Amino acid sequence: MAPRGPGGPTSLVPCAAALLLALGVERALALPEICIQCPGSVQNLSEVALFCKTSKLTLHARCCLDQKGTILGLDLQNCSLKDPGPKFFQAHTAIIIDLQANPLKDDLVNTFHGFTQLQTLILPQNVSCPGGISAWNTITSYSDNQTCQGQRNLCNSTGDPEMCPENGSCAPDGPGLLQCLCADGFHGYKCTRQGLFSLIVFFGILGSTTLSISILLWETQRRKAKAS
Structure with a gap:
């Protein structure tokens, strides 16, 4: 059998692998900074992971993303955060956000400017839901967290x-x-x-x-x- 030349099929395998690796690195670098603000990945049993799986979306680091890379879920629980940080607005398209198990300040109202799609917000037990009961359909307190569900449109209820x-x-x-x-x-x-x-x-x-x-x-x- 004749030996394969440098342009043969076998020599294309390392090139293809290198290309795929480069594309993977490029995609990782393009990940929004808020997704990698906290080390580690989303736990499989977290509310964000369950939402992502049910909605057939993709988990990357701490974010649940759609095919366009839009953040629809963010899990920053147990990240030692006193506040969500300046990059937090990158997640303004999120439907669900988990911030429990963090030493957050209680007043978070101004933190959520522009988060009009947010429907589920999980906070530490001692942190109030932004906007209070008038801003949510349901507020439920548990032993280790507080869950705010169903963001209300105040324009329809202000009167x-x-x-x-x-x-x-x-x-x-x-x-x-x-x-x-x-x-x-x-x-x-x-x-x-x-x-x-x-x-x-x-x-x-x-x-x-x-x-x-x-x-x-x-x-x-x-x-x-x-x-x-």
Whole structure:
């Protein structure tokens, strides 16, 4: 039998393995930082793992991701966290989050700005659900955790028609949080200004101001150089 040359099928195997490894490393590097903030992986019996399995999603490190890499579940339990950290907003698309067994601060309301999809939040037993009972359908206390389930839309339950200005509308902004959005064609304070916000005018003013300051600084430095 003739020996296989360097371009034979056998020599392609290491190349293919190297390519797959490179792709795997690239995918691992692309994982959101919040998913690897805490070492280890999600426990098989955790609520996030069960949600991920039931929904036929994929577990990577501490996250449950869909095919597009969107975070739908986050498990940071037992990570010695005093607060979720600056990268926490990467998980604003999550449906379920587990933060139990952490020495968290009790006030987490502002932590969940933009977490409008969140339906299940598991916290340490001594930490209150953000927004309180008015923000959730059910709050259940256990011996080792507190579970907040079914985020409510406060825009539907506030009952205050004057909460947003005449040309604005209410929109949820996370547990116990809401915001007023201006209608199309309105902007500014209390949505009282009509018409589109002019980016040309804005950047024109910004550019002219920057140019004037630059010329002033250049002239000042030039005079100092002459004086010396």
